[in-house]
Amino acid sequence: xxxxRNAFGLAAGGFEAVAVLLTVVTALAAAIxxxxxxIGPRRHGAAKEDTYESGMEPIGDTRRRFNVRFYLVAVxxxxxxAELVFLYPWAVLFPRLTAAANAPEPHSAQRLLEAGATPxxxxxxxxxxxxxxxxxxxxxxxRGVFKWN
Amino acid sequence: xxxxTIKRIETVLRKPAVIFGAGAAILLLVTALLALAFPLYKPLxxxxxxxxxxxxxxxxxxxxxATALCILFERKIAxxxxxxxxxNRVGFWGxxxxxxxxxxxxxKEDIIPRHVDKPLFLLAPALALAASLLGFAIIPWAxxxxxxxxxxxxxxxxxxxxxxxxxxxxxxxxxxxxVYGVVLAGYASNNKYAFYGGMRAAAQMISYELPLGLxxxxxxxxxxxxxxDQIVQQQAATGVWNIFLHPIAFFxxxxxxxxxxxxxxxxxxxAEQELVGGYHTEYSAMKFAMFFLGEYAHMITSSALIVALxxxxxxxxxxxxxxxxxxxxxxIKLAVYLTxxxxxxxxxxxxxxxxxxxxxDQLMRVAWQSLVPIGVALLAATAALTYxxxxxxxxxxxxxxxxxxxxxxxxxxxxxxxxxxxxxxxPEIDVRPTT
Numbered sequence: 117x118x119x120x121r122n123a124f125g126l127a128a129g130g131f132e133a134v135a136v137l138l139t140v141v142t143a144l145a146a147a148i149x150x151x152x153x154x155i156g157p158r159r160h161g162a163a164k165e166d167t168y169e170s171g172m173e174p175i176g177d178t179r180r181r182f183n184v185r186f187y188l189v190a191v192x193x194x195x196x197x198a199e200l201v202f203l204y205p206w207a208v209l210f211p212r213l214t215a216a217a218n219a220p221e222p223h224s225a226q227r228l229l230e231a232g233a234t235p236x237x238x239x240x241x242x243x244x245x246x247x248x249x250x251x252x253x254x255x256x257x258x259r260g261v262f263k264w265n
Numbered sequence: 266x267x268x269x270t271i272k273r274i275e276t277v278l279r280k281p282a283v284i285f286g287a288g289a290a291i292l293l294l295v296t297a298l299l300a301l302a303f304p305l306y307k308p309l310x311x312x313x314x315x316x317x318x319x320x321x322x323x324x325x326x327x328x329x330x331a332t333a334l335c336i337l338f339e340r341k342i343a344x345x346x347x348x349x350x351x352x353n354r355v356g357f358w359g360x361x362x363x364x365x366x367x368x369x370x371x372x373k374e375d376i377i378p379r380h381v382d383k384p385l386f387l388l389a390p391a392l393a394l395a396a397s398l399l400g401f402a403i404i405p406w407a408x409x410x411x412x413x414x415x416x417x418x419x420x421x422x423x424x425x426x427x428x429x430x431x432x433x434x435x436x437x438x439x440x441x442x443x444v445y446g447v448v449l450a451g452y453a454s455n456n457k458y459a460f461y462g463g464m465r466a467a468a469q470m471i472s473y474e475l476p477l478g479l480x481x482x483x484x485x486x487x488x489x490x491x492x493x494d495q496i497v498q499q500q501a502a503t504g505v506w507n508i509f510l511h512p513i514a515f516f517x518x519x520x521x522x523x524x525x526x527x528x529x530x531x532x533x534x535x536a537e538q539e540l541v542g543g544y545h546t547e548y549s550a551m552k553f554a555m556f557f558l559g560e561y562a563h564m565i566t567s568s569a570l571i572v573a574l575x576x577x578x579x580x581x582x583x584x585x586x587x588x589x590x591x592x593x594x595x596x597i598k599l600a601v602y603l604t605x606x607x608x609x610x611x612x613x614x615x616x617x618x619x620x621x622x623x624x625x626d627q628l629m630r631v632a633w634q635s636l637v638p639i640g641v642a643l644l645a646a647t648a649a650l651t652y653x654x655x656x657x658x659x660x661x662x663x664x665x666x667x668x669x670x671x672x673x674x675x676x677x678x679x680x681x682x683x684x685x686x687x688x689x690x691x692p693e694i695d696v697r698p699t700t
Contacts, residue, residue: 130427133317134402134435137426140325141398145391145555152551156375165379167456168546174380178460179452186468189629193471196637200478203644204434204491207482211489211651218654239652246641253637262633264626 188261199249203242210238275354284357310412313422321426324401332561333363339614346618366554373550378454381547385453390548390555393446397559399439400566402426405494407599408501408579411590421590423494424599432491433481436570437474440525443563444470447527447544450556454547462543465533465625470525472632477521479640483514484574486647487656493570497578498587503657506577510662511647513669515575517640522567524632526560529617533625568609569602576605642669 167174213228214235256262277283309315337352337359344351352359377383402425409421429435444467451463484507488496500506508515524531535543542548545556572578579598580586623631646665647656655661 130317130425130429133314133321133427134399134429136318137321137399137402138395140321141395142391144398145395148394148551148555149387149391152371152375155371156373156550158374165376167378167380167454168541169457170541174457178455178457182460182464186464189468189472192633193475196475197471197478200475200482203482204485207485208489208491210648211486211656214651214654215489235652239648242648243645246645250641257634262629264629 185264192256192261195252196249199245202245206238206242209233210235210242213238278356278361279354281357284360307414311415311422316422316424317426320406320424321402324404324406324426325398328398328401328562328565329558331565332558333367335561335565335610336366336557337362338610339617342611342614343618346615370551370554375550375552378456378547380455382453382455385449386547387552389446389450389453390552390559391446392449393443393559394555394562396439396442396446397563397566399442400436400563401569403429403432403435403493404566404569404573405497405578406602407595408494408497408587409590410592410595412592424595425494428492428494430492432493432496433570433574434491436566437478437481440563440567441470441474443525443559446556446559450548451544454544456547458540458542459544459546462535462540462546466527466544469527469531469533469628469632472629473521473524473531473636476517476632476636476640477525479637479644480514480517480521481574482644483511483640483647486644486651487511487662493573493578497573497580500577501580501587504580504582505657505659506575506580508575509659510657511575511643511666512663513639513643513666514647515571517636517643518571518574520631520636522571523613523616524628526563526567526613528560528564528613530620530622531628532617532622533628564610564613565606568606568613571609572602572605578602578605639669639673642672 209228213233216229217235306319309319340362341351341359352362355361355365377386405423405425405428407424409423411417411419411421447466447470448463451459451461451466454460484496485491487507487510488499490496490499496507523529527535533543535545540546545553548556579602581601584601585591585594585597643666646669647662650656650658650661650665653661
């Protein structure tokens, strides 16, 4: 495909286009903000620039303590997101490895086989990994972390 | 009251011949200009990087105009569902409504309330828009193309902005950036409604990222590659779309995509009846529009992702396949891809106007107690299939999916919990019919 390929047959490159896109999109957002700020009329007023809370006088500041459960969700998310991040490389390699193990002729993932990785070992490893997380998940479930009443 | 000249202009614009004539004229003009300027940009088409830049420009314009049209379309569908007309005053069939909306957003006053955190308040809509416009870079819009003037042995160009080897991990990473726009908007506004909306959005988006990731892992096990163009080519080569292999994984990804885009029935962060506008309560004029553009762009990108992962991308049976890299095949592929994306957007809109909104405890229960366990079970089943080398076998995959569905239905049927939407800590009610 005209792109350089590394040992695992993956095409490399393309991030320079992402850099251009990032620049274009950031410039677009900034341009819209500035343009809207310039074009629109500006008339100040005490009541107009007050916080809108359905006509009530705002009571105190907003940024105070809030429900601790949001924090729990964030912690849980971190645990599971870390799990998913570990699973992605496995999910890319595992089908290639089984294909290489079953193929009669040398396969693109041959180097992994030569390095001593077997499909069975990878399956067991991820099984143990998932089982450990499942224990934690069941514990949280029983503790009622997921109940939001 | 109304100026007769304005009245006359309105009447003229409401004639279908005028609107479609003007549209056809603009289309002809653009085509003629493109044809005239062809020698100027012909060398640009031949190298991958400059071709990618052209794809970038075209798709960016297309997505931004599609978002505007989507808003009209959404209101039309809302009108259809609620047995009313929807916008029909500006132009024939309301077709000029997006233009009118855009002008009005631009000309309205851009209010910045007194108590906000100003830098963050300005950053939030920019972030929401920018983050949602980054994702389409890796979508393989029309497979590969080799121009007639290129040597026949030259490698074909891919119609992607960036063919990244980390593939849809990039989309996942960029997609989760959009939560920052919403949370920052809620935090910076210093408004209780906005704050609650922002907190809800944060909890919702991070919770539904997990089922999304699990569903994508299943596709990853089936395809063995993260690159979207290769995933689409695999489906096109065998003619078997991934939806036929893993309908449950598709369901997980679809539900999570709805939740990630803050679309109904997952639109709690902006639930009008309880939170006024949610995180964008304090936003007005163009900054408000930027949140909307971001939401619709996010919806388009996630539809395109689902189409690539589960619905064969540009592939359709009987139409040019991956080996056909001529320019007209590219146009057909692009048309097929965009049609599929449009159908998905229509589905998203119908869902919004059909299903009632979830309550927050239901939302969390669906994510953590249903979708995550289903995703893990499906992942384990797919891992076993992959170990046996059957991951692309339709019957084996479907059998695994059906087995999982049967287990789920049985556990649901055996559950003692009454089928009700009541909160669990409320006292039991007598549900026997009164005679």
